[in-house]
Amino acid sequence: MNFAIGVFDLFAYTIPGALYVALFGYLGTKLHIITAASIGGVPTVVLVVVIVVLSFLLGYLAYPLGEAMERIVPRRRQRNAAEDFVRRTPAAKDRAFLKENPHLLLCALQLQDKEVAVDVARLRASGLMVRNCAPPLLFGAVAAIVEIFAGKHPFIAAGVAVLLLLASVTLVSQGRKLGLWAGMKTFELCFWLPEIDEKLATVNASHKSA
Template sequence: MNFAIGVFDLFAYTIPGALYVAFFGYLGTKLHILTAASIGGVPTVALIVVIVVLSFLLGYLAYPLGEALERIVPRRRSRNAPEEFLRRTPEAEGRPFLKENTHLLLGALQLHDKEVAADVTRVRASGLMVRNCAPPLLFGAVAAIVEIFAGKHPFIAAGFAVLFLLASLTLVTQSRKFGLWAGMKTLELCFWIPEIDEKLAAPQNDKASKIPATETSTQPPSTSPVTPPNR
């Protein structure tokens, strides 16, 4: 049986999950649940496989935490990919593909050229990796704050608390930039796809041609006799 992890899975789930594994490993060591003797008896290959699988599962299960943290952290400014693209490429004004969702455009780009679309996928995966790495670093900051009062080196723990907290907030900010870059890259590549505007504008034209005509009055015609004019 072959076990393979794609680029998207590696960046979006496995690498952030490895930070969760490290955090829980730290807690297990502090609580004396994990010891060198218990880990040393496990074969190296089996230990690596367990760590990789746990990293993927934890990264997948903790995915909503990254989304929640991104919503909580305030934005300094709101940047929209289509607006930014139009600012840099004014000749694209009025083209139908700019009105579509970038995920739909990415699907069109993948159908057109998978190798080119892989560049956008890597940027999106990098942004998700950066965002999903923020929560475990925030948990590390909380653990460092606890170490200030419970540990033997409060000043070192305070330094790590500040470092982890700033790193967590910075990662959320950088993930938004990756998202903007992925959207911009998608629009830039779709700009050169032949006939993409015609394909997207066709459904709108079909809807316009199927608009029903205005119905006339449904009342029956009057049956009253017509009075002849006076002579």
């Protein structure tokens, strides 16, 4: 039986999940639930497989936390990929594909040429990874704040708390930026596919007639 994790799964779920595993491991160590003796007898291969599977599952289960944090963190300004693309490429302002959802256009690109669509998928996956890494860092900041009062090094804990909090907010902002870039890249690639407007016109016409 082969077990494979795709690039999208690795970026969007497994890497953020690994941060949750690290956080829970830290908390388990501090609470003496996890000790070197308890994991010392576990074979390395089994331990690696368990960590990878747990990372994926935790990343998948905690995915809504990333969405929630993106809604909560204020935006400095509203940006629209289609509007930014038209501003940079005025010749495309009357093209039909600009009115469609970028996710639908990505599917069209994948049907047209999977290799061309890889860059868009990579940007989307990277944006989700960065955004979904924000919540565990925020929880880490909370743990560091607790360490200020319960630990032996309050000043170090305070510094770590500030860094983790800033990193968490910054990751949400960077995730939004990567998502915008993914949308921009989608429109840029569709610009060079004249037949896409004809296909969209045919689909819209059939939809209206139905």
